[in-house]
Amino acid sequence: EEYLTSTNILQSIFQRAVRNCPWVATLWIRYAEYMEFNKTIDHSELKKIYDRALNSDPTNFVSFVDLQLAYIQYRRRHYDQELLSNNNEQCELLKEEIRHICEYACDQYQELFSLSKDPNLFLKYNGKIELYWIHLETKSFNSIDHARQIWNGRILMNNSHNEMISNLWRIYYYMEIQYGDEKRARKVLYRALNHVQTMDYPLIICDILLEHEKKYGTIQQLKETNDKLKQIKSKIIPIEKPKRQQQQKPPNKNNKKQIDKDKQKEIKQKPAKISENKMDT
Incomplete structure (x- = not known):
């Protein structure tokens, strides 16, 4: 090229x-x-x-996702060009076509890869197609309602692996904040708290919620959130403490005696240093 x-x-x-x-x-x-x-x-x-x-x-995971995203991105560029022509009817048709393409791609992903034996596959995917679809709905189509339907009906639906990914909850929260709906944003974080026991980085959600109440909440809400987060953190953080205590085992007495004997041998073997100040007779 x-x-x-x-x-x-x-x-x-x-x-x-x-x-x-x-x-x-x-x-x-x-x-x-x-x-x-x-x-x-x-x-x-x-x-x-x-x-x-x-x-x-179509059965290759990486190729499937990359090609689907490339095609949807092309359709977005084509849609943007049609917007310049001020042909509203054509733009509405293209918008619905793009939505259908996104929906079909997400359904096809579920059909091909959701039952994969690889437990980390959903982490690699991380809702890429759905997230770009949401980006289109909010930025290109100006439809926050459609974006919420994708979040609740697809990405974060019940029994979904995505509920364990804190980054997705964070993105959903900031989308609501961007559209000025602080109450919905708070609800998103409280929904996320229901999955802290299985989430990859639950403390991120805790920190965002605390910051949210500082910015937008009342003093009563801030107090209640602080108390709630203390209880949650007490259940999450101490899980690691017993493991560390087990790893730090006290030194064995026999080993300590052996080390002391080795040190004594080293001292005996070292030749006595001759002072440089003494003159040869």
Whole structure:
């Protein structure tokens, strides 16, 4: 791309590359973005490239997520271009299309990977597609209600692994703060407190809640929150103390005696130092 100026040559190279290595998601993404940047093909042709890419290796976790995000991001750019034309009807249709694409991608992820034997897979994923969908709803579509539906109906639904990830609760909280709904933001944090026993970093939620009450709460709410957080922290933090005490075992008496004997031997073996001040007779 840096050295070849001919679009036709690069296009043929990309086509050959994705034909020979269809499982490499990066090739598909670079190919599609290059064609989009040079405006050599229209929207329908770009959609075909992404469709081929998404069907190339759908069972690979990393490829699936990267390609889905790349496609949704392309559709967002296309939507932004249509906004400039002031065609409201077309923009509404595109908006619904993007929502359908996001919903289908999230459902497909659940179908393919939610039952994986890898227990850390959901941590690697961390709701990436849903989070970008929320970003679209809040920034591009100006729909906080749709964003809340995604949070409550998908990301943080009951019995979801995502409830254990403190960072997701933090993002949800700051979204509500950004939209000026302090009461909803407080409710998000109190919902998160229900999962502190299984959460990865529960103290983060505790600190955010305390800071929230300092900024927006009454003195009574601050007092109640302080008391509640003390109880929660007392259940979380002492879990580590017994383990540390077990690790710090007292030294064995026999070992101590052996060390003292070794020190005495070293002292006997050391030659006495001759004072430099004494003269040879």
